[in-house]
Amino acid sequence: MNSSFRPLWKRASLASAAVATSTLLSASMASAAPTLVDLELFLSLDNSGSIDGSEYILQRDGYVAAFRDTAVQAAIASKPNGVAVALGQWSSTAQSPTPLVGWSLLRNGVDADAFALAISGITQFESGSTCVACGINAAVAALQANAYQGPSIIDVSGDGAENAFPTSAPFTTAAARDAAAALGIKINGLPILGEAGLLQWYTDNVVTTVPKGFVEPANDFPAFNDAIRKKIVREITGDAVPGPLPILGAGMALGFSRRLRKRINLATLA
Numbered sequence: 001m002n003s004s005f006r007p008l009w010k011r012a013s014l015a016s017a018a019v020a021t022s023t024l025l026s027a028s029m030a031s032a033a034p035t036l037v038d039l040e041l042f043l044s045l046d047n048s049g050s051i052d053g054s055e056y057i058l059q060r061d062g063y064v065a066a067f068r069d070t071a072v073q074a075a076i077a078s079k080p081n082g083v084a085v086a087l088g089q090w091s092s093t094a095q096s097p098t099p100l101v102g103w104s105l106l107r108n109g110v111d112a113d114a115f116a117l118a119i120s121g122i123t124q125f126e127s128g129s130t131c132v133a134c135g136i137n138a139a140v141a142a143l144q145a146n147a148y149q150g151p152s153i154i155d156v157s158g159d160g161a162e163n164a165f166p167t168s169a170p171f172t173t174a175a176a177r178d179a180a181a182a183l184g185i186k187i188n189g190l191p192i193l194g195e196a197g198l199l200q201w202y203t204d205n206v207v208t209t210v211p212k213g214f215v216e217p218a219n220d221f222p223a224f225n226d227a228i229r230k231k232i233v234r235e236i237t238g239d240a241v242p243g244p245l246p247i248l249g250a251g252m253a254l255g256f257s258r259r260l261r262k263r264i265n266l267a268t269l270a
Contacts, residue, residue, distance in 0.1 A: 034149035037105065038079035039236060042139040045100075046158035046192075047089035048130040055221050056124040059157060059192075062224040063087065067116035069229050073109040075236040082107040083236060084148040087119060090135025092164035093128030097141035103148065129164030132156065132206060136176035136187065137166055143185060153213075153235050154180060157190040157228070159221075161201040173205040186211040190231055192218045 045059055066072050076083050083106045086099035101118045104111065139154040162173045170176040177187055189202040199217050207213040216234070218227035 034147055035084075035105070036081055037084045037148045037150040038081045039083045040143055040146065040148050040150050040152040041083060041085045041232075041235060042099070042143055042152075042154045043085065043087040044135040044139050044154055044156045045087060045089040046091070046130075046135075046160075047124060047127055048091040048158070048160065049127045050130060050160050051124070051127065053124060055159070058221045058224055060119060060122060062228045064116045064120045065225050066229040066232050067106075067112045067119070070109075071233050072229060072236070073112045075233050076106050076112055077108050079107075079236065081150070082111075084146065084150065085115060086142060086146070087122075088135070088138055088142065089122075089124075090131065090138060091128035092131040092134060097138045097145065099142055103142075103146050105148070130158065130160045130162055131164040131166060132158060132162045132173040133170060133176040134164075134166050136173065136180060136206075137168075137170065140176075140180050140183065140185060144183075152183075152185045154185060154187045155190065155231065155235065156187060156202075156206055157192065157224075159192040159198070160195050161198060162205075177206060177208055181208040181210060184211065186213050188213045188231065188235060189215045190218060190224075190227055191215065192221055192224060194220060 043063060045063070047056065051059070084103055085106055086103045087101040088099045100122055101115070104115050104118070106112050106115060135156060135158075136154060139156075143152050143154070165171045166176075170179045180187055185208075187206060187208045189206040191198045191202040191206075193199060199215065202215050202217075207215055214234070216227050216231040218224045
């Protein structure tokens with residue numbers, strides 16, 4: 001039947017159905033749209049066998065102190081869209097993409113204190129070999145699956161070079177770093193020095209060159225507190241967020257690609 005000869009009520013019903021379908025589609029797309037933030041920060045904590053109980057506590061408490069620090073809290077408060085942050089721990093046997101401390105949106109000191117409190121409750125539940133790539137791969141998966149969108153940083157801390165490898169690609173630390181960089185994710189390193197050549201190994205294998213990352217070493221475990229505090233401030237204030245010009249060209253295409261992948265991930269998880 002020619003549509004012009006359909007009864008008025010039927011044409012109205014078809015129009016209403018089309019509007020309803022469009023509304024449902026729009027609502028579905030809106031629900032999958034990530035929340036825009038000024039920074040997505042994944043803290044990746046070494047939990048390998050070289051980390052004994054007291055050293056693990058020094059790392060954990062260093063993160064707790066950092067998020068309670070006034071300079072870190074001021075940096076967070078300076079970001080109008082907030083900072084999304086999560087924490088995971090890595091080794092050859094601890095490589096889950098589910099963060100140990102889940103994603104939180106921090107906008108002020110109260111939020112930062114709550115996140116610090118959550119970190120203070122974590123424990124060293126397992127250990128394994130030093131698989132830095134395992135931690136990077138898990139962090140990338142966590143960033144891709146979260147509900148936020150913004151410049152992304154993986155913050156890797158550890159006391160040794162890789163001596164174990166993931167069971168699926170990317171298999172090496174350098175390959176995992178390059179895969180993260182291809183997604184526009186920056187990786188910064190905090191090596192806890194003691195092992196010969198570790199600072200250079202982090203520079204050569206962990207830190208991204210594009211986006212440009214950096215190394216903030218700690219001379220030993222007691223020095224971790226100051227190093228992680230300075231590192232987080234540096235990551236939040238300016239250095240972590242690109243200026244207005246790089247959004248053009250390939251940067252725009254990359255940003256759209258990451259947003260599209262994140263919407264697909266969120267729709268799948270819903």
